[in-house]
Amino acid sequence: MGLGKYSVFFLLSMVKFLFTPFGGPAAGLTFFETYFSCVSGAFISASIFYFMSEYFMKKAHIKRTKLRQEAFDKGLIIPHKNKFTTMNKFVVRMKMRFGIFGIAMYAPLFLSVPIGSIVTAKFYGKERRTFPIIILGLFVNGLLTCGITYFIADFL
DSSP: OOHHHHHHHHHHHHHOTTTGGGGHHHHTOOHHHHHHHHHHHHHHHHHHHHHTHHHHHHHHHHHHHHHHHHHHHHTOOOOOOOSSOHHHHHHHHHHHHHHHHHHHHHHHHHSOHHHHHHHHHHHHTTSTTHHHHHHHHHHHHHHHHHHHHHHHHHHO
């Protein structure tokens, strides 16, 4: 097989892990080729964004502070942001309902790998078991999505 097909699946899995395996049968890849290229791409992306999440959050905080200060210097009135928004309430409910295992295993799957890894690190970054749970989730979810993909492809 050409290295190009593997790299396409690798790169796509670095961003959106849930839908990438569905292209495996159409590209002519076997189950294991699809699985390993998708899981390895998601693993690299999760590693980068999980361990650099503190950096990204600090940069975002600095940017917000700078914009707020510039607006204040210009004399603009900065509207007060509500802390108890519908989205924040939803996120807290999900955190309370699913806990560390639900967030760490499924946030990278249903959101995207970078955003899911950053969200998980924000909530549970101080716990040592968080990153291994993310990796376990990638392996299990990759097995499930690739399995479903090739199961459906056999009937079509």
